[in-house]
C-alpha cells in the first residue's frame with residue numbers, strides 16, 4: 155500500500171479513502187450484487203429480482219457479490235444469516251464474493267462496515283450536506299402540509315430543522331438529514347424502465363442518512379457499499395426507483411460515481427398488492443417445505 159508510510163494523514167482522511175475501491179483490483183468488467191437482509195424469510199419476490207441480477211451478471215460475464223444487509227440489529231438476527239444463505243443456494247444463486255466465501259472487498263456484512271459509513275457521514279458533515287434533525291415521526295406528520303409522496307414514502311419532510319446546528323442540540327437524540335437541492339430535477343436512465351425524473355423537494359424531501367439510534371440509514375449504507383465494492387450495475391425492485399434519485403445526490407456529495415441502475419417490476423399478490431414480509435406463504439422456506447422446486451419457482 156502506497157499510503158503505508160504517510161503517517162501524517164489524519165484518521166478522517168484515511169477513512170475517506172476507503173470509500174473508493176482499490177483500483178488495482180477492480181477489473182473494468184461488470185460487477186453486480188445481491189443485497190438481502192437476513193430476516194429469515196426471503197420471499198419469492200426477492201428471489202425473482204435477485205434472479206434478474208444473477209442473469210445480468212452472467213450475461214455480462216461479470217462477478218456477482220453477496221452483501222449481507224444486517225445493519226439494523228433491532229430487526230435482524232445473526233442466526234438468520236446461515237438460513238438466508240441456505241435459501242439463496244437452494245434457489246440456485248451462485249456468487250463469487252460474499253460473507254461466506256470472502257473476496258477482495260471484505261467485509262461483506264454491513265454490521266462489520268461501520269467505519270465506512272462513519273467516514274461517509276464525516277464527509278457529508280464537512281461539506282455541509284447534512285444537518286441534525288430532532289423531529290419525531292409524529293412531528294413530521296403534524297408539520298407536513300405536503301401530501302405523501304408515495305406508497306412507502308412518509309410525508310415529505312417540511313424542513314423544520316434545516317437551520318439546526320449540532321451545538322444547539324443538548325441532551326436530545328437526533329438524526330442526520332441530507333439537505334436536497336429544492337427544485338432540481340434528478341434524471342437517470344434506468345436499464346429496464348428507461349428515462350426517469352424526480353424533482354428534489356417536490357417528489358422527495360430531505361432524507362435521513364444517519365438514524366437517531368446511531369444506525370446508518372439504508373440510503374447511505376447502500377451508496378457507500380456499492381461504491382466501495384466497485385458495483386457497476388445495481389439491480390433491485392422498482393419500489394426503489396425514487397430512492398435512486400436520492401442516492402444519486404449522495405454519490406455526488408461524496409464525490410463518487412454512480413453505477414448503472416436496473417429496476418425490476420415488483421411481484422404482486424392475488425389482490426394486486428406488492429409482496430411483503432407478511433406473505434409468509436410465499437417465503438422460500440415455506441415453498442420449499444411444501445415441496446416446490448427451484449426450477450418451477452423460477453418460471454412463475
Ligand SMILES: [Zn+2]
Nearest residue numbers: 287288289315
Ligand atoms: Zn427535524
